[in-house]
Amino acid sequence: xxxxxxxxxxxxxxxAENIFRMELELDEIAKVALPGQFINLYCKEGENLLPRPIxxxxxxxxxxxxxxxxxVVGKGTNSFSLLKKGENVKVLGPxxxxxxxxxxxxxxxxxxxxxxxxPLIELAKHLTGEIYAxxxxxxxxxxxxxxxxxxxxxxxxxxxxxxxxxxxxxxxxKNENISGDMIYSCGPKPMLKAVSIWAEEMGIKAQVxxxxxxxxxxxxxxxxxxxxxxxxxxxxxxxxxxxDGPVFWxxxxxxxx
Ligand SMILES: Cc1cc2nc3c(=O)[nH]c(=O)nc-3n(C[C@H](O)[C@H](O)[C@H](O)COP(=O)(O)OP(=O)(O)OC[C@H]3O[C@@H](n4cnc5c(N)ncnc54)[C@H](O)[C@@H]3O)c2cc1C
Ligand code: FES
Numbered sequence: 173x174x175x176x177x178x179x180x181x182x183x184x185x186x187x188a189e190n191i192f193r194m195e196l197e198l199d200e201i202a203k204v205a206l207p208g209q210f211i212n213l214y215c216k217e218g219e220n221l222l223p224r225p226i227x228x229x230x231x232x233x234x235x236x237x238x239x240x241x242x243x244v245v246g247k248g249t250n251s252f253s254l255l256k257k258g259e260n261v262k263v264l265g266p267x268x269x270x271x272x273x274x275x276x277x278x279x280x281x282x283x284x285x286x287x288x289x290x291p292l293i294e295l296a297k298h299l300t301g302e303i304y305a306x307x308x309x310x311x312x313x314x315x316x317x318x319x320x321x322x323x324x325x326x327x328x329x330x331x332x333x334x335x336x337x338x339x340x341x342x343x344x345x346k347n348e349n350i351s352g353d354m355i356y357s358c359g360p361k362p363m364l365k366a367v368s369i370w371a372e373e374m375g376i377k378a379q380v381x382x383x384x385x386x387x388x389x390x391x392x393x394x395x396x397x398x399x400x401x402x403x404x405x406x407x408x409x410x411x412x413x414x415x416d417g418p419v420f421w422x423x424x425x426x427x428x429x
Contacts, residue, residue, distance in 0.1 A: 199236030207295035208270025214262035224248040229290035241290040279352035285359020296322035308341030368422035378422035384413040391415035399426035
């Protein structure tokens with residue numbers, strides 16, 4: 173059940189330029205969080221009022237630790253990066269609906285773009301069978317080792333070929349000629365759209381974790397909607413990314429905008 177907590181930061185480090193890993197002593201959320209869910213992280217009192225949604229990257233149920241990995245892009249995430257070990261933060265969670273996991277599936281394809289990679293770590297821990305992870309970055313890869321530690325065979329693409337394959341993640345998948353039974357993806361919308369098209373071509377079901385800007389994160393403000401197909405393709409309805417998602421079936425999303 174989602175609740176407000178004030179956990180202690182037990183670790184905060186910069187793992188790549190402007191990318192931070194924050195560990196929170198948060199037993200209550202660690203016990204119940206599912207892969208693909210997120211939390212709302214609040215800035216210090218007096219700073220930005222609205223919380224910022226951040227995916228749960230990993231949980232350690234035994235130790236009661238929740239790990240977040242976030243990029244500094246603006247005021248809110250910058251203020252998180254200034255918090256120190258030992259300080260407390262305000263958190264609401266766990267929020268949203270995560271990835272659907274089917275234990276009978278044998279071959280999983282994880283596709284992550286940039287700061288969309290974090291939720292794939294906890295997901296990999298929950299999957300049985302073979303896991304292939306295709307990760308695309310502008311410049312520097314993150315969380316590759318973590319995915320490998322959970323048994324994934326990881327392939328990396330960078331825009332200019334600084335590391336791994338030169339190009340985007342879809343070209344990388346096509347280049348490797350690997351297929352699977354289920355796709356799970358998180359990253360920028362153009363990447364998710366390309367994943368959806370590739371999944372349809374290949375006849376593979378795909379789950380996509382959508383990112384929209386959020387205000388409340390709990391279904392009240394209607395600020396985070398995305399279009400979903402209704403019965404016929406021409407007909408659509410709005411769904412809230414925060415409470416109906418963030419994970420949706422790619423075939424249900426209206427991508428053409
Ligand atoms: C469900 C969900 C899970 C997320 N998980 C993570 C995560 O694990 N790690 C992480 O680093 N970020 C994650 N984000 C994005 C994160 O919430 C935003 O980067 C953050 O809210 C930006 O706040 P800010 O005050 O620093 O930046 P702002 O000043 O609000 O914005 C700075 C820049 O970031 C862009 N931006 C802000 N929010 C978003 C967004 N939701 N999607 C795309 N661009 C955005 C703005 O357009 C602007 O260009 C997630 C977002 C959602 C909706
Ligand atoms: S963020 Fe308010 S309804 Fe989704």
